[in-house]
Structure formats: structure tokens, C-alpha cells
Amino acid sequence: MAAIAIEHLGKTYADGTRAVTDLNLDIMDGEFLVLVGPSGCGKTTALRMIAGLEEISEGTIRIGDREVNNVPARDRDVAMVFQSYALYPHLTVHENIGFGLTLRKMKKPDIDKRVREVAEILELTDHLDRKPRQLSGGQRQRVAMGRAIVREPQAFLMDEPLSNLDAKLRVQMRAQIARIQRDLGVTTTYVTHDQTEAMTLGDRVAVMRGGLLQQVGPPQTLYEQPANLFVAGFIGSPGMNLISTTLTVDGGKTTFGIGDTTLEVPESVLHQRPALRNYAGKQVAVGIRPEDMEDAEIVGDEPGATLTSVADLVEAMGSDVMVHFPVQAEAVLTEEQKQLVDETGAAVAGTSGTVLVGRFSPRTRVYVGQPIKVRIDTARLHFFDLQTGKSVWD
Amino acid sequence: MATATETLDPTPDLNTSGTPSRSIATRIAGRLGQGTVQVILIVIAVFWLVPVFGLLISSLRPDTANSSSGWWTALTAPSQLTLENYANLLGESTITSSLINTVLISVPATVLVVLIGALAAYALAWIDFPGRDWVMIGVVGLLVVPIQIALIPIAKFYGATGLFGTITGVVLFHVAFGLPFAVFLLRNYFSGIPRDLLEAARMDGGTEWSIFRRVVLPIGLPAIASLSIFQFLWVWNDLLVALVFADPDSQPITIALRGQLRQFGSNIDILASGSFISIIIPLIVFFSFQRYFVQGVLAGSTK
Numbered sequence: 189m190a191a192i193a194i195e196h197l198g199k200t201y202a203d204g205t206r207a208v209t210d211l212n213l214d215i216m217d218g219e220f221l222v223l224v225g226p227s228g229c230g231k232t233t234a235l236r237m238i239a240g241l242e243e244i245s246e247g248t249i250r251i252g253d254r255e256v257n258n259v260p261a262r263d264r265d266v267a268m269v270f271q272s273y274a275l276y277p278h279l280t281v282h283e284n285i286g287f288g289l290t291l292r293k294m295k296k297p298d299i300d301k302r303v304r305e306v307a308e309i310l311e312l313t314d315h316l317d318r319k320p321r322q323l324s325g326g327q328r329q330r331v332a333m334g335r336a337i338v339r340e341p342q343a344f345l346m347d348e349p350l351s352n353l354d355a356k357l358r359v360q361m362r363a364q365i366a367r368i369q370r371d372l373g374v375t376t377t378y379v380t381h382d383q384t385e386a387m388t389l390g391d392r393v394a395v396m397r398g399g400l401l402q403q404v405g406p407p408q409t410l411y412e413q414p415a416n417l418f419v420a421g422f423i424g425s426p427g428m429n430l431i432s433t434t435l436t437v438d439g440g441k442t443t444f445g446i447g448d449t450t451l452e453v454p455e456s457v458l459h460q461r462p463a464l465r466n467y468a469g470k471q472v473a474v475g476i477r478p479e480d481m482e483d484a485e486i487v488g489d490e491p492g493a494t495l496t497s498v499a500d501l502v503e504a505m506g507s508d509v510m511v512h513f514p515v516q517a518e519a520v521l522t523e524e525q526k527q528l529v530d531e532t533g534a535a536v537a538g539t540s541g542t543v544l545v546g547r548f549s550p551r552t553r554v555y556v557g558q559p560i561k562v563r564i565d566t567a568r569l570h571f572f573d574l575q576t577g578k579s580v581w582d
Numbered sequence: 583m584a585t586a587t588e589t590l591d592p593t594p595d596l597n598t599s600g601t602p603s604r605s606i607a608t609r610i611a612g613r614l615g616q617g618t619v620q621v622i623l624i625v626i627a628v629f630w631l632v633p634v635f636g637l638l639i640s641s642l643r644p645d646t647a648n649s650s651s652g653w654w655t656a657l658t659a660p661s662q663l664t665l666e667n668y669a670n671l672l673g674e675s676t677i678t679s680s681l682i683n684t685v686l687i688s689v690p691a692t693v694l695v696v697l698i699g700a701l702a703a704y705a706l707a708w709i710d711f712p713g714r715d716w717v718m719i720g721v722v723g724l725l726v727v728p729i730q731i732a733l734i735p736i737a738k739f740y741g742a743t744g745l746f747g748t749i750t751g752v753v754l755f756h757v758a759f760g761l762p763f764a765v766f767l768l769r770n771y772f773s774g775i776p777r778d779l780l781e782a783a784r785m786d787g788g789t790e791w792s793i794f795r796r797v798v799l800p801i802g803l804p805a806i807a808s809l810s811i812f813q814f815l816w817v818w819n820d821l822l823v824a825l826v827f828a829d830p831d832s833q834p835i836t837i838a839l840r841g842q843l844r845q846f847g848s849n850i851d852i853l854a855s856g857s858f859i860s861i862i863i864p865l866i867v868f869f870s871f872q873r874y875f876v877q878g879v880l881a882g883s884t885k
């Protein structure tokens with residue numbers, strides 16, 4: 189087991205595609221680190237560079253205290269689980285799992301012993317003599333895991349190992365991977381584009397976008413203190429509500445408006461985010477998590493923290509109720525939308541009105557078309573600079 | 583890579599064969615089409631098999647019977663059938679030694695082509711080296727070079743090096759002219775192997791050699807089996823190359839049989855039984871390899 193240190197890592201493909209830029213990451217010994225980001229952001233590329241399957245354009249990777257830039261994949265002593273599982277079709281489950289050991293010239297009885305131990309953990313004992321084509325998707329996935337585990341490598345690398353499974357199996361396997369990783373304590377780098385998977389699995393989560401690392405930290409930190417607009421929108425489901433508004437400082441009060449309503453920024457927030465004072469009279473992006481909104485019928489309303497609107501869509505989820513409602517406020521454009529506006533000069537629909545999503549308690553009696561009062565937990569508001577996209581702190 | 587798997591996956595697509603969305607007319611047309619194809623196939627098979635069957639009967643009839651009446655008469659009088667011809671044939675030293683020569687030519691010419699072809703194909707498909715694409719273009723270019731063009735220069739070369747008239751010379755020629763097709767066929771097959779599979783083997787600690795031997799070769803078995811049969815039959819049945827490069831000591835069975843053909847009529851007993859013996863071995867090769875034609879060796883490896 190070993191730590192992985194990535195410094196100034198960069199990758200430009202032969203065709204000139206810039207896939208990863210200046211990536212710095214320290215993955216601690218035994219840590220479960222999840223790389224997450226939208227499709228095409230360079231996660232797989234980064235992982236493959238650690239694996240040794242892709243040449244490194246710039247920077248260094250160290251596994252343990254060895255720089256591995258020029259070490260071929262087979263000598264890096266890391267195991268990889270592929271999204272496609274990549275099982276050897278002509279070999280049985282037993283031979284598949286033991287393949288790495290066979291190549292390392294381990295003795296037959298020793299291989300057999302270790303394969304059986306691993307099969308036990310993964311509940312594959314009954315299938316050891318089968319070929320991959322005789323297995324279900326979930327079993328194939330476990331064989332792929334077994335092949336990695338049996339080698340007792342310095343580190344595991346996993347590229348979206350669960351994305352081919354159905355939703356229920358995915359949740360089961362997710363728990364199993366978490367358990368196995370904890371038991372074995374092997375340093376693990378896990379790639380996914382699913383933020384739920386990232387949040388539930390990772391000791392720490394690294395969010396990437398367009399080849400650049402956006403933020404890395406424990407899941408809760410990413411959730412509560414997103415470093416920028418992108419992380420704020422990416423982490424959490426449904427995502428954070430983001431609207432652009434003007435901050436007004438009047439006497440001792442700092443306020444902003446959403447439609448006709450004026451909301452007040454509490455002292456505690458101003459204290460946490462001293463830099464907010466510099467935005468007096470300027471545009472900022474305000475972020476509100478869905479769960480920081482509640483039906484005022486339940487928690488009572490309070491001036492300066494309550495919005496009025498009309499319920500547009502009500503989704504009962506059982507444990508909570510998602511209520512969509514429009515407000516007269518300008519939405520924050522994502523980078524992609526901005527680009528579209530820049531390129532085409534087209535106006536993006538809905539800039540004058542925005543639909544917010546609140547996660548209400550199941551006790552709410554809200555129905556579609558009903559005028560509602562929404563109480564906002566203003567102590568948990570997020571603020572971002574509209575130009576840089578960065579979170580406003582100090 | 584998923585596409586490669588799909589194309590090799592033998593699982594019949596149950597939806598295309600009987601979905602109600604296909605109109606009845608289309609289905610009838612389909613049935614009729616299949617029926618017609620089968621009838622044509624049967625006609626062709628009969629057309630080919632009758633002479634072969636005749637040859638088989640002739641090979642089992644005494645020389646005298648063959649010269650006095652047609653082979654079909656044996657159908658009503660099976661008592662005349664005998665193994666005498668085969669016994670005589672195996673006593674004939676030109677036939678037996680040329681049969682051995684054929685084996686000595688065909689086996690190495692097949693094994694070498696498959697071995698060298700597979701190694702080259704793996705390199706061309708999966709190992710990055712400068713000029714790889716140019717080598718591949720060269721190989722494809724060689725595919726269209728007809729054998730006749732090379733006969734005279736190589737005969738001269740063999741004459742100068744002492745290879746002329748030797749079995750080695752014939753084998754080398756077959757290997758040289760078998761390789762372009764072998765490389766072409768195997769490279770295309772190997773490059774259909776999902777990349778993940780080879781990378782998984784690399785992560786598992788595989789060297790190029792062990793990846794080749796333990797992953798690429800077993801997965802490539804159907805292509806290798808087809809190639810082996812093609813190459814073996816081609817060399818086994820070759821007359822042209824042997825006519826140019828072999829001498830009486832190294833001549834294969836095709837030349838020996840052709841020698842008998844000159845005096846056709848009197849030698850029908852040797853010709854018929856000799857032909858049959860020379861068919862048997864390719865048949866054995868064919869049937870022993872055909873179990874590798876199972877499609878979909880890749881099924882289940884990915885996803």
C-alpha cells in the first residue's frame with residue numbers, strides 16, 4: 189500500500205486535445221479518493237496516466253516513494269478495474285481472478301488458495317468454473333473486482349466500475365466496494381461522473397472540469413463550502429439554486445432582492461464571508477440549497493427570509509417533497525450557456541424568471557397552482573463572484 | 583470497443599427473426615428466399631459430389647472393370663468392389679514418397695505462416711512503432727502481387743543458392759507468398775479484440791509476449807483456425823509452385839498424380855485411389871480445426 193503523489197500533471201493527446209492541465213493531488217496511503225466531473229473532463233485520462241496506460245505529457249506521478257513516469261504499467265504494482273470489466277473470455281472465473289498471479293509465476297496451490305479466499309469475499313465460490321459469458325452483469329463486475337483484489341497491489345484504480353449495472357445493483361455494489369476497500373485499506377482512486385457515488389464512497393472527492401481540478405476535499409466540505417459555482421451546481425441533487433442579484437448595504441443591513449421580496453443576509457454569514465462587504469451595490473450569485481427552503485406553513489414565516497410564489501410542480505418523494513416555483517430573478521448562466529450566448533448572440537430563455545426547487549418536509553400540503561410562502565434558511569446562503577465564479581469568502 | 587464485441591457476439595438477435603412488426607409478405611418472401619437458396623445449394627452440392635462419388639467407386643473397382651464399364655454399374659453389382667487398388671498404390675514408391683513430400687511441404691509451410699503471421703499481426707495491430715502504418719500498407723500491397731511474377735527471379739535465386747529442387751525451397755516460397763494474406767487476415771481480427779482486454783493483461787503484469795500467448799492467441803483462435811485450413815489446403819493442392827521448384831525427389835503428390843494423368847485410361851486405378859488418399863488428409867485437418875470455428879469467443883468479456 190502506498191500514497192500517490194501527483195504534481196503538475198498534464199496531458200496533451202497526439203491530436204492536440206488538451207485533456208488534463210496542471211493536476212495536483214496527494215492521495216494518502218489507504219485513502220479512497222473519488223475523481224468526479226462531467227463527461228470529457230479528463231478523469232479517465234488522469235487515471236490512465238496513474239495506471240501507466242497513457243503517456244504523461246507533463247508533471248510527475250509518484251507511487252509510494254518511487255517516481256513512476258517511466259515505469260511500465262506492469263511494473264507499477266497497481267490494479268485497475270475497467271468500466272467494461274475486460275474479463276478474459278476464454279478463461280474461467282478462477283483463471284480470470286488468478287491471471288495476474290499466474291503471470292507472476294506464483295505456484296499453482298498458492299494461486300488456488302488466494303483465488304478461493306477472494307472468491308469467498310465476493311461470493312463467487314459457486315461460479316469459479318464458469319466462463320464470463322455464463323455470468324450475470326453483477327457477477328462479472330465482481331470477477332473484475334476479484335482480479336484486482338487478489339493481487340494485493342499498492343493501489344486500486346477504478347474507472348466507473350458500476351456504470352453498467354442497474355440502479356439497485358449499483359447501490360449494493362457501491363456498499364460492497366466501500367466495505368472491501370475499508371477492510372483491505374488499499375489506496376483507491378475511483379472515477380465516476382455520478383456525484384452521488386462520489387459523495388457516498390469518497391474519503392475525499394476531487395471535482396474536475398475541462399481538465400482542471402476545481403476542488404478537492406471531504407464530501408461534506410464540498411457540499412457545504414463549494415469553492416466555485418461549478419462545484420456548487422455539480423455536487424448535490426437536485427443542484428443548488430443559483431440566481432444573480434444585486435447586494436445592497438443600507439445602514440447595518442445587507443440585503444438582496446428576489447423579485448419583489450427583499451432578503452436579508454444575517455450577521456453570521458457576513459462574519460463568515462467578510463469579503464461580501466466589497467460587493468455592496470454589485471451583482472453577485474446567490475446560492476440556496478433545496479433543503480434550506482421550507483414551507484412557511486410548517487416553520488412559520490419571518491420578514492427578510494420568506495419568498496412568495498406559486499407552486500409550479502410538486503414531486504412527492506416520500507421522505508420529502510420537491511416543490512418547483514418561479515421567481516422574478518435572473519438565473520446564473522453556466523459556462524456552457526454563456527458560451528452559447530457569446531457565440532450566437534442569442535438570448536437564453538428564462539433569464540428574467542427562474543424556477544427554484546425547494547425540498548420541503550413531507551408534512552407540507554402544497555399542491556400545484558397554490559400560492560406558497562417559502563421560508564429560507566438565510567444563515568446557509570452561498571455567495572459567488574459572477575466574474576470569477578469563485579465563492580466569496582475573504 | 584463495445585462494437586467489436588457486438589459484432590463477434592454470436593447470440594442470435596431474437597428480435598429480428600420473429601417480430602410482429604415485420605409484415606407477413608416480408609416473412610413469406612424471406613421463407614421463399616431461404617428455400618430457394620437451399621435448393622440451389624443442394625443442386626450445386628450434388629453437381630460436385632457426383633463426380634467425386636464416381637471417383638470413389640472407381641478407386642474401389644479393379645482396373646479391368648474400370649476399363650470395360652462405367653462406375654455406376656458397380657451400384658447394381660457391389661460384389662466387384664475391392665481395396666486392391668489402395669494396396670497396390672501403397673506399394674508404388676513414387677506415390678508414397680511424393681505423399682510424404684506433400685506432408686513435409688504442407689505442414690511447415692502452414693505452421694510457419696501461422697506463427698510468423700500471428701506475431702506480425704499482433705505487432706501491427708497493438709504495438710506502436712514508427713512506420714507501422716507503412717508496413718501495413720506494404721503488406722496489403724504485396725497481397726496483389728501474383729505468384730507468376732516471382733517465379734523466374736526466384737528460380738534463378740534458388741539456382742544460385744542451391745535451394746532449387748529442395749523441399750526447403752518449396753516451403754520458403756509458400757511461406758513468403760502465404761504471409762501477406764495471413765498478416766492481413768489476422769491483423770484485422772486481432773485489432774477487433776477490445777483494447778481494454780489487452781490493457782487489463784498489461785496491468786496484470788503481462789509482457790508483450792505473455793499477452794500475445796495468453797490473451798491474443800486464444801481469442802484469435804477462430805481466425806487462426808481458418809487461416810490454417812486455407813493455407814494448408816492451398817499448399818496441399820498446389821501444383822504450380824511445385825512444378826517450378828521441385829525435382830523428382832522432392833515432388834509432392836499433385837505432381838505424381840499429374841504424371842499418371844498423361845497415360846489416362848490405363849492408370850485410372852492409381853489416379854482414383856491416389857486422389858482419394860490426397861483428399862483424406864485435408865479432410866482430417868478440416869474437421870479437427872472446425873470446432874474452433876465457434877463464433878463469439880469474446881462473449882461475456884466486456885460489459
Ligand SMILES: Nc1ncnc2c1ncn2[C@@H]1O[C@H](COP(=O)(O)OP(=O)(O)OP(=O)(O)O)[C@@H](O)[C@H]1O
Nearest residue numbers: 201203205207226227228229230231232233234381
Ligand atoms: N486517445 C485520445 N486521443 C485524443 N483525445 C482523447 C483521447 N482520449 C480522450 N480524449 C479526449 O480527452 C478528453 C478527456 O477524455 P476522458 O476520457 O479523460 O474523459 P472522462 O472524464 O473520462 O469522460 P467520461 O466521463 O465520458 O468517461 C476528451 O475531450 C476526449 O475527447
Ligand SMILES: [Mg+2]
Nearest residue numbers: 231232233347
Ligand atoms: Mg471516462
